[in-house]
Amino acid sequence: MIRLDDLRVFVHAARAGSFSAAARELDLSPALASGAVQRLERALGIRLFVRSTRRMRLSEDGLRYLPHAQAILDAVASGQEALAEGRAGVAGPLRLSMPSDLGRNVLLRWLDEFQQLHPRLSLHLHLSDQTADFFRDALDASVRYGQLADSSLVALPLVPDNRRSLCAAPAYLARHGRPLAPDDLRHHNCLRYVMSEHTHERWRFQLPEGVRTVPVSGDRVSDDADIVRRWAVAGLGVVYKSRLDLGSDIAAGRLVELFPSGWGQPAPLQLVAAHRSALTPVVQQLRAFLAARFAQTQAED
Template structure:
C-alpha cells in the first residue's frame, strides 16, 4: 500500500533538492524524509533517486513517476477544494508564477483583494521573467503574455486585445527627438529585456504596408522587465513592452506613446495551467476575477 505522505515527501524532496531541505520545509527530521522515500521505492519496486555521498538526482524511473505523483497530490487537493466549494469556500494553496513588472505593480494588489475575499486560500507567488515549467515545477498556473508555444498547455484568456506599446519619457524625447518611423529606432537608445535567456531586441510592428521587424540596440539590458520600465521613466531610452504594464505611467505622464498602439505587436495575457484537470475552482474564480480587473485597467488607457 502506497502512503500519500510518502508521495508528498518524494515530490517535496524533488522540489527542494535534498532530503534535509525537504525535511526542513515539512518540519520533520531528515531521517524521516529519507525513510519515506525508501518506503515508497520499496512499494513501487523502483529506484526513484540516484544517490551518492555528494549528490542526489532523479533516476529514469523517478523522472517517469514524478508527473504521476504530482497528479495524485493535485487530485487530492482538488477533492478537498470541491468539498470546500460545496460549503461555499475556497481553501488550500494557490501557487502562481508571474512576470516581474505585471506581478509587482498590478497583480500583487489584485491578488491581495482576491485572497481577502477567500481567506481560506494560501498564496504562493513566484515573480520571475523566466518561463515557468508547469509540468515539472510545483505550480498551479502561470500568468503569461504572448502567444503560447506549448500547445499542450491550457490557456485561459485574460486580456486578448492587449498589445505592446513603444514609449519613452518626455525628457528623453525632448533631448533626442521623437521617432517618426520604425527605421528611426536604429539611431535611438532602445532598452531591452531578457525573457527566458533570450534578449528581446527584434521589435515587431504591424504597419499599413505589412509586418515589419526592426533589430534594435542600446546601452542597457536587464532580465527584469520592471527595471527596464524604470529606466525608461528615468529618461534613459525607448521601451517596448505590454501596454497593460505602463498604463499608469501613460495616464500620469511619466511615459509617452511614440506610435499608435494598434501598430504594435500583440501581447495577449493568459492564465495558463498544465492540463484541464488542474482547473480547480480556485483557478476558475481567479480567472474570472482577473478578467474583470484587466478590463477595468485597460479602460483607463489614453485613446490614440
C-alpha cells in the first residue's frame, strides 16, 4: 500500500535534492525521510533516486513518477480544500506565479482586493519572466502570456485578444524620429528582454499583407521585462511588449503607440494549471475575478 506521507516526502526530496532538506521542510528526522522513500520504492518496485556519496538525483523511473505523485497529493489537497471551502469559504495558501511587469504594476493591487474578499486566503507570489515549473515551485496556478507549448497543461483565458504593442517615449521620438514600418526598426535602439532563456530580438508583426519578422538590436537587454518598460519610459529606446503592460503609460502619455494595434503579435493572457484536478474552487474564483478586472480595464481604455 502506498502511503500519502511517503509520497509527500518523495515530492519534497525530489524538489529539494536531498533527504535532509526534505526532512527539514516536513519537520522530520533524515532517517524517517529516507525510510519513507525506501518504503515507497518497495511498494512501487522501482528505484526513485540514484544515490552516491556526494549527491542524489532522480532516476528515470523517478522522473516519470514525480508528476503522478504530485497529482495524487494535489487531488487529495483539492478534495480537502473543497470540503473546507464549503464550510468556511476560500482559505489556505494560493501559490501563484506571474510575469514581472504585469505582476508588479497591475496584478498586485488586484490580488490585494481578492485577498480582502477572502481574508482566510494566504498568497504566495512568484514573479519572474521565466517559465515557472509547477512541480519544482509547488504552484497552484500561473499567469502566462502566449500559447502553451505543453499540451498537458490546462489554460483558462483571461485576455484572449491581447497583443504586443510597439512604443517609445516622446523624448526618444523627438531625438530619433518615428519608425513608420517594421524594417525601420533596424535603425533604432530596440530594448530587448530575455524570456524562457531566449532573448526576444526577432519582432513579429501582422501586417495587412502578411506576417513580417524583423531582427532588432540595441544597447540594453534584461531578464526583467519591468526594467525594459522603465527604460522605454525614460526615453532610452523602443519597446515591443504586451499592451497590458504598457496601457497605463500609453494613457498617461509617457509612451506613444507607433503602429496600428492590429499589427501587434498576438499575446493571449491566461491562467494556467498543471492539470484539471488543480482547478480548485479558489483557482476558478481567481480566474473569474481577474477576467472581470481585465475586461473592465479594456472597456475604460
